[in-house]
Amino acid sequence: MATATADESDHAAGRSMQALADEYVEGYELRDAEDANGNAGDYTPSERERMLIQDAVHGLIAGDDFLTAAGLAYLERQRQRRTEGGCLGCGAPAGEHWGGAPGMLRAGLHE
């Protein structure tokens, strides 16, 4: 059985929150935005807007207040899923898994 090296363990523990945020922001686009006239539409941020979003997220995740709140929210969510018998990975009812579009059930997502 293979054992993880320290580097692999660090990687397995997750890319840094900053790297995750950067990846998310790089691919972020607003979907179904509603303009002042109530018309739905999509919006792709400019590079400057993307930089501003990234900077704001970096500032947010650098603070202990956010990290503490995020950790507590995660623990509470998992406790609730465990109490309700849902999947700890996605929160769907026991034996099912959320996947694809919101509200859609797809069996075997975590298998």
Ligand SMILES: [Zn+2]
């Ligand atoms: Zn699941």
